[in-house]
Amino acid sequence: MEILSYIIANWDLIMVRTGQHIAIVGVAVGLAILTGVPIGILITQNKRLATGVLYVASIIITIPSIALFGIMIPVLSLIGQGIGYLPAVIAVLLYSQLPIIRNTYTAISNVDPALREAGRGMGLTRLQRLREVELPLAVPVIMAGVRIAVVMNIGVTAIAAYIGAGGLGDFISRGISQTDPRQLVTGALAVSVLAVAADFALLGLQRLLTSPGLRETARTPA
Amino acid sequence: MAEQVAMAGIQRLWRIATLVLIFALGAWAWASGLLPTMADLWDDIVYLGRQHIILVAISGGLAIAVGIPLGILLTRPGMQRYSNIALQFLNIGATIPTLAVLALSMSILGIGDTPAIFGLFVLTLLPIVSNTLAGIRAVPRHLIEAATGMGLSRGQILWQVELPNALFVIYAGIRTALAVNVGTVPLAFLIGGGGLGELIFSGIALNEFGMMLAGAIPTALLAIMVDFLMSQMQLWTIPRGVNPLR
Amino acid sequence: MIRLENVTKVFPGAAMPSVDHVSMEVPEGEICVLLGPSGCGKTTTMKMVNRLIEPSSGKIFIDGKDTTDHDAVQLRRTLGYVIQQIGLFPNKTIVDNICIVPDILGWDRAKSRARAAELLQMVALDPGIYLNRYPKELSGGQQQRIGVLRAIAADPPVLLMDEPFGAIDPINREIIQDEFLKMQATMKKTIMFVSHDIDEAVKMADRIAIFNEGRLVQYDTPDNLLAHPKNRFVSDFVGSDRTLKRLQLLKVTDAMMHDPPSVRADDTLAAAAALMEENGHSSIVMVGPNGRVRGFVDLRTARETKGKVGENHETLPTTIKTDENLRTAVSTMFRHDVTWLACVDDDRVFKGYVTLRGITHLLGEAHRDG
Numbered sequence: 001m002e003i004l005s006y007i008i009a010n011w012d013l014i015m016v017r018t019g020q021h022i023a024i025v026g027v028a029v030g031l032a033i034l035t036g037v038p039i040g041i042l043i044t045q046n047k048r049l050a051t052g053v054l055y056v057a058s059i060i061i062t063i064p065s066i067a068l069f070g071i072m073i074p075v076l077s078l079i080g081q082g083i084g085y086l087p088a089v090i091a092v093l094l095y096s097q098l099p100i101i102r103n104t105y106t107a108i109s110n111v112d113p114a115l116r117e118a119g120r121g122m123g124l125t126r127l128q129r130l131r132e133v134e135l136p137l138a139v140p141v142i143m144a145g146v147r148i149a150v151v152m153n154i155g156v157t158a159i160a161a162y163i164g165a166g167g168l169g170d171f172i173s174r175g176i177s178q179t180d181p182r183q184l185v186t187g188a189l190a191v192s193v194l195a196v197a198a199d200f201a202l203l204g205l206q207r208l209l210t211s212p213g214l215r216e217t218a219r220t221p222a
Numbered sequence: 223m224a225e226q227v228a229m230a231g232i233q234r235l236w237r238i239a240t241l242v243l244i245f246a247l248g249a250w251a252w253a254s255g256l257l258p259t260m261a262d263l264w265d266d267i268v269y270l271g272r273q274h275i276i277l278v279a280i281s282g283g284l285a286i287a288v289g290i291p292l293g294i295l296l297t298r299p300g301m302q303r304y305s306n307i308a309l310q311f312l313n314i315g316a317t318i319p320t321l322a323v324l325a326l327s328m329s330i331l332g333i334g335d336t337p338a339i340f341g342l343f344v345l346t347l348l349p350i351v352s353n354t355l356a357g358i359r360a361v362p363r364h365l366i367e368a369a370t371g372m373g374l375s376r377g378q379i380l381w382q383v384e385l386p387n388a389l390f391v392i393y394a395g396i397r398t399a400l401a402v403n404v405g406t407v408p409l410a411f412l413i414g415g416g417g418l419g420e421l422i423f424s425g426i427a428l429n430e431f432g433m434m435l436a437g438a439i440p441t442a443l444l445a446i447m448v449d450f451l452m453s454q455m456q457l458w459t460i461p462r463g464v465n466p467l468r
Numbered sequence: 469m470i471r472l473e474n475v476t477k478v479f480p481g482a483a484m485p486s487v488d489h490v491s492m493e494v495p496e497g498e499i500c501v502l503l504g505p506s507g508c509g510k511t512t513t514m515k516m517v518n519r520l521i522e523p524s525s526g527k528i529f530i531d532g533k534d535t536t537d538h539d540a541v542q543l544r545r546t547l548g549y550v551i552q553q554i555g556l557f558p559n560k561t562i563v564d565n566i567c568i569v570p571d572i573l574g575w576d577r578a579k580s581r582a583r584a585a586e587l588l589q590m591v592a593l594d595p596g597i598y599l600n601r602y603p604k605e606l607s608g609g610q611q612q613r614i615g616v617l618r619a620i621a622a623d624p625p626v627l628l629m630d631e632p633f634g635a636i637d638p639i640n641r642e643i644i645q646d647e648f649l650k651m652q653a654t655m656k657k658t659i660m661f662v663s664h665d666i667d668e669a670v671k672m673a674d675r676i677a678i679f680n681e682g683r684l685v686q687y688d689t690p691d692n693l694l695a696h697p698k699n700r701f702v703s704d705f706v707g708s709d710r711t712l713k714r715l716q717l718l719k720v721t722d723a724m725m726h727d728p729p730s731v732r733a734d735d736t737l738a739a740a741a742a743l744m745e746e747n748g749h750s751s752i753v754m755v756g757p758n759g760r761v762r763g764f765v766d767l768r769t770a771r772e773t774k775g776k777v778g779e780n781h782e783t784l785p786t787t788i789k790t791d792e793n794l795r796t797a798v799s800t801m802f803r804h805d806v807t808w809l810a811c812v813d814d815d816r817v818f819k820g821y822v823t824l825r826g827i828t829h830l831l832g833e834a835h836r837d838g
Contacts, residue, residue, distance in 0.1 A: 060451045063442040064405035070422040070438025074431040075247075083426075155319030159409065163426060172325045177411050182331045188322035188329070195317045368555025371518055371571055371628070372618075382568070386559035426674030463602030464559045 006182040014168075014190055021167035021194060024157045028089040029149050031098030037142060039097075040104025041130070046195040050105055057098035065091060065156045069163045088165035092156055096149035103145030107138030140210040142168075154195040168194065235247060253441065259432025260439075264419065266437055274407055274417035282403050289347045291390075293354025294380070305355060312352040320345055320406040328413040334423035338415025345406055346399040353395020357388030389460050397452040404445045408437070418444075469496040469658040470517060470626060473515055473525035477512050477682075486512045488682040489526070494675070494733055496625075497656040499664055501669040504679035505705070510662050513679070514628055517660060518547045530626060548619030548627040548657070552634045554611050556603040560590075563599040564616055566770040569622040580621070587617040594718050617649060620655065632667065646672060662703045666706050670694070670713050678702050691717045711831050715795035720788055723797075723830045724811050724820040730755045733762070733778030740777050741770035754781045759817045761810050787812045790819050794830075797822055 007014065025043025043050035063071075068091050073082040081087065111134050119129040161169025174180065248257075296305040324364075327341030361384050369379045385392075411419030421437025424430070462468050470493065477487040489507040493710060493782045494500040502510035515521040515761040517528055519540040528535045535543055556565050563584050564571075569578035585595035603611055612633065619627055633641045649672065652659070663669050669676050670690045680702075686698040694714045697703035703710065730738045730753045744752050744767050751766040754777055763781035773780055785804040788797050790811050801824055808823040 020335070039414065059446055062401060062405075062445050064408050064445050067409045067438040067441035067445070070425065070434040071442065073426065073434055077431070153318045155321065158319045159320045167320060172321055173412075174324065175426050176328065184325045184329045185411065188325040192318045192322045195319055196314055197315045362555075363552070364551060364553035364555045365557060367520070368549065368551055368553075369552065369557075371520055371544060371549035373541050373546075374568075374572060378572060383557055383559075387557070389559070396787050456724060461559050461602075463557075463561065 003019055003182050007186055010186070013170075016195060017089050017166065017170055018190065019169045020165075021154065021157055021169075021191070024085065024088050024154050024160065024165060024167060025092060025150060029036070029096050029146065029153060031089075032093050032100055032149060033100060033146060034143075035093075036097050038101030038106050040101040040142075041108060042213030043105055044108045045102070054098070054102055054105070057101055060094050061098045065095070065159050066162070068094070069160065073163065075190035083164040087163055088157060090169075091160065092153040095153055095156055096146075099145040099148040099152075100142065101145075103141050103148075104138060107141035108134050111137050136211055140206055143202065143206040143209055146197065147206060151195050151199050152190065154198060158191045239297075257432075259430070260436040263421065263433060267348035267440055268416070270416065270418045270437075271440055272419055273443070274419075274441070277342065277407050277410055277415055277417055278400070278404055278448070279337065281339045282346055282400055284339075284343050285350055285399060285403070288343075289350030289399075290392065292347075293351045294358065294385075296351070296355050297358040297384075306356055308445050309355060311354065312348050312355075313347045316352070320402065321409060324406070324409055331373055333414035335415055337413050338410035341413070342403055342406060342410060342415075346403045349395045349399040349402065350377040350392075351395075354388065354392050354396070358384050359389030360391065361387045372452070376448070385459065387464055389467065390464055393452075393456045393460060397449070397456060401445070401449055404448050408441050469533060470660060471529040471532075472513070473527045473529070475513065475516060475523050475528060477509075477516060477715075478524045485524070487516070487523075490682075490684045491526075492687050494658055494660055498674035499652065499659040499661055499672055500675045500677060501661045501663050501673035502677050503663055503666065503669045503705075504685075506664060508679040508680040510677075511630060512567065514630060514660050514662050514698040515697040517626075518544045518549060518628055518668065520593075543584060543679070545573060545622065546624050546626070548624040550615050550619045550627070550629040550632040553770060554615040554635070556611055556614055558603050561600050561602055565614060566618050566621045569619065569624075572774060575622070578630045584621065587621065590651060590708070598722065599823050609636055609644060612636055612644060613647070619753070622658070627656060627657045627659045627661075629659060631662055631664070634663075634665075641668075648672075667713065670717060678705060680705075695774055712795070714831060715798060715827075716793045718794045718830070719790070719823055720792050720794060720797050720811050721790050721820075723794055723822050723827045723828065724790065725822070726820045728753070728818070728820050730818055731765070731777050732756075733776065733781075735777045736812050737770045737773055737775055737777060737780060740765055741767060744770065751808075753784075753818055753821070754778070755818050761812055761816055761818045764810070784810055787816070788822070789813065791833075793829055794822075798824070798827060820827060 008038055025196065039053065043053050069087055072087045072090065076082045076090075077089055115133055117138070119133045124132060155166050157165065158169035158172065161167055161173045168191040171183045171190065173187075175182070175184030175187055225424055295301065296308055323345050324338070324341040327337045327344070328344065331337035333341055365383055366379060367386065369383045378390050379457075407417050408419030408422055411417050418437045418441045422441065423437075425432070425434030425437060457465070457467050460467075472490055472492050475487060475490045476485050478485045480687065490509075490513055492500075500544060502514060512521055516523045517530070517535070519535060521581070530547075530828070546818075556562075560568070563581060565582040566587060567577075567580045570583075571577070581599075585599060588595040588598055593610060593613065598606070598610075603614070606614065612635070615627075616632065619629075633644055636644060663672075672816060674692050675687060676690055676693050678685045678693070680701050686702050688698075691714060693702065694706055694710045694717070697707060697710070698705055706713065714715045729743050729747055731743065732755060740752055744750065749766050749767070752770075753764050754762045756762050761784060763783050765777055765781050769780055769782075785806060786800060786809065788800055788809045788811055790813055801807065801809060807825075808821050810818060811820045813819055
C-alpha cells in the first residue's frame with residue numbers, strides 16, 4: 001500500500017526518469033543499428049573477418065557493465081565526460097553490437113542461395129539484390145537482434161544510474177543507499193515493466209515488419 | 223589471392239594498432255599513477271576477488287543443482303500443463319533487469335550475503351530451467367519411441383536418451399546463466415554481498431580511477447575467463463555425436 | 469508364434485474403433501506384412517503387440533504366453549523393434565547403439581561387442597571403420613541397416629518393423645530388402661512388418677494381412693492374394709497390374725516345360741525336324757555331351773537343309789536360370805525379342821524351356837480357378 005501511494009505521489013518523477021531511460025537506450029540502440037547492420041552485411045563477404053568481428057563483439061558483451069563503466073570512466077575523463085549520459089550511451093552502443101551484427105550476418109548468409117542466383121539471373125546488381133532480396137528477408141531476424149539488444153540494455157541503463165546517467169536506476173540506487181523499500185520496489189517494478197513492455201512492443205514490430213509471405217516460416221535465432 | 227593479401231595486410235595493421243593502443247594506455251596509466259594505485263590495492267583485489275568467486279560458485283552451483291532437476295521435472299508426463307505456464311513465466315523472467323532482481327531480493331531479505339546469493343541464484347536459475355526444459359522437449363519423438371519400443375525404462379530413457387541429446391542446449395543454458403551471474407556479482411556489493419564490486423563502486427564514489435580499474439579489470443577478466451572455460455567445456459565434454467561444435 | 473484374438477482398439481474420443489476385432493496368427497519364422505492405406509489400423513495393430521498401445525479388448529499371445537502377463541518394459545526387450553525414422557541415438561556410437569538392449573539386459577560387454585562386429589559384417593559394413601562412428605557420420609541407408617542390427621542384437625525371436633525401409637531411396641531400398649531377406653533366410657525370425665507398399669509386401673512377405681478401416685480384410689499368401697483378391701477393396705488396393713506382380717512370385721520352374729526334347733551336334737537335321745514336328749515345336753535346343761546348352765536350330769532350317777545339326781545351328785541369344793522369377797523371364801524375352809527361353813541350372817545344363825504363351829496360360833489358370 002505504502003509503495004502504491006509512493007508511486008502515485010511520484011508519478012511525474014517516474015515518467016521523467018522513464019523518459020531519461022528511454023532516451024539512453026533509444027539513442028544508443030538507434031546508433032547501434034546504424035553501425036551494426038552495415039558491419040553485419042560487410043562481414044558476409046569474408047568468413048575470417050566475420051569470425052574475428054563476432055569474436056570481439058562476444059568478448060565485449062561478456063564484460064560486466066559496471067566493469068565496463070569502471071574502465072571507461074578514466075578514459076572518457078580525458079575529454080571531461082567520465083560520468084553521465086555519454087558513457088551510458090557508449091556502453092549500450094557496444095553491448096548492442098553483438099546481437100545486431102550476429103543476427104544481420106546470420107540472416108543474410110542464410111538467404112537461400114537459389115534466391116540469390118535467381119536475382120543474379122534476372123540481372124540485379126549486387127546492391128539491388130541486397131535491397132530487393134536479402135535485406136527484406138533478413139529484416140525479421142535483424143529485428144529480433146534489436147529486440148534482444150533493447151531488453152538487455154534497459155537493464156544495463158538501470159546500472160548506469162551509478163555513473164550519474166539518470167533513468168529508472170536512480171530509484172533503485174537511492175532506495176539502496178537510503179534503505180527505502182518504497183523507492184527500491186518502485187524502481188525495480190518500473191524498470192521491469194519497461195523491459196517487458198519493450199519486449200512485447202518490439203515483438204509486435206518484428207511481426208509487422210515481416211513480409212506476409214514469410215510470416216509462417218520466420219525463425220529468430222536467439 | 224588479392225583478397226587474401228589485403229586481409230593479411232589489414233590483420234597486420236590491426237595487430238600493430240592494438241599494440242600501440244595498449245602501450246599508450248599503459249604509459250598513460252603509469253604516468254597518471256593508476257598502475258601504482260592498483261598495485262597498492264593488491265591485497266584488497268585478492269581478498270575481494272576470492273569473495274567474488276565464492277559468490278559465483280555458491281549461487282551458480284545452487285542454481286545448477288536446482289535448475290536442472292526442476293527443468294527435468296517439468297518435462298515429465300503429467301506436467302505438461304505446468305510446463306507451459308512455467309515457460310511463459312521464464313520468458314518474462316528473462317527480460318527483468320538484473321538490478322531489479324537484486325533490488326527486489328533486498329526488499330524481501332534485507333542486506334547481506336543471503337539476499338545477494340538469493341538474487342544471484344534466481345537470476346542464474348531461469349536460463350538453466352528454461353534451457354533444460356527446451357532441450358529435453360526438443361529431443362525428437364521418434365527417439366523416445368524407439369527407446370520405449372526396445373524396452374528401455376523411463377529412467378533409462380531419461381539418462382541414456384533424453385539428457386545426452388539435450389546436453390548441448392542445457393550447457394548453453396548454464397553458459398548463459400553463468401555469464402549473467404558473473405556479470406551481476408559486482409552489483410551484489412550494493413546489497414551487502416561483497417566482491418570486486420566494492421572497489422568499482424567505491425572508486426566511482428570517491429572519483430578514484432585507480433581503485434575503479436583495480437575492481438573493473440579483474441571483474442572483466444574473470445567474466446571473460448569463465449565464459450571461455452564454459453565454451454571449452456561445451457566443446458570437449460559433450461559427445462561428438464550430439465555436439466554441433468565438433 | 470504371434471497370435472491375436474479379437475483385438476480391438478478404440479482411442480478415447482474416437483467414434484470408430486481404430487482396430488476392430490482382429491484375429492490372426494503369424495507362424496514361427498515367417499514374415500507377415502500388415503498392409504493397407506494410411507489410417508487403416510495396421511500400425512496400431514503392430515504397436516499393440518509390444519504394448520506401445522494397450523488394446524481396449526482382446527488378447528495377444530507370443531509363443532502361447534499372454535503379453536499382459538508380464539511388465540511391458542520386460543516384454544519389449546524380447547521383441548526387436550525397427551521404425552521408419554530409424555531412431556538411432558545420436559549421442560551413442562554405432563556399437564553402443566547396436567548393443568543397447570544387450571547392455572540393459574546386463575549381458576557380457578565383450579561378448580555383445582564381438583556380436584556387434586559380426587552383425588556389421590553381415591551387412592557388409594567394415595566393423596573397423598564403423599563401430600566407433602556416430603550415427604550422423606553415416607548415410608541414410610547405412611543408418612537403416614544399423615537400425616535393423618540394433619533390433620536383432622539381443623537375438624529376439626520376434627521382430628516388429630514399422631515401415632522400416634520407407635525413408636530410403638528406391639535403389640537402396642531394393643538392396644537393403646534383398647540383404648534383409650538373405651539374413652532372414654538364416655535367422656528365421658517371426659516378423660510383423662508394417663508397409664503401405666504392395667510391391668514391398670509381395671517381395672518380403674510369406675503372408676500379407678490387408679487392413680481397411682480397422683478391419684482385417686484378407687490374410688493370405690502373396691500369390692493367393694494377387695490371384696484371388698477377396699473383394700473389390702483388395703483388388704483395387706493390390707492394383708490393376710496385380711497379375712504382373714504375381715510374375716515376381718512365380719519361379720521359372722513353375723511355368724517351365726520339363727524334360728524337353730533336345731538334339732546333339734551329330735544328329736541329322738532330318739531327325740531334328742521329325743522331333744520338332746512330333747512335339748509341335750518350331751525350334752529345338754542342341755546340347756553338348758554333358759547336357760549343356762550349345763545352340764538351337766529352327767524348323768525351317770531343319771526342313772530345307774541337309775546335314776548335321778552341328779554344322780547348321782545358331783547360337784541362343786540368351787538363356788535363363790530355373791530359379792529366376794517369371795518377371796525376369798518375361799523382361800528377358802522382351803529385351804531379346806524372343807518368345808521362348810531355354811532354361812538352365814547353375815552349370816548351364818539344359819532343364820527345359822519357358823514360352824510367353826505358357827506363362828500367360830499359367831497366370832490365366834489361377835484366374836479361372838477363382
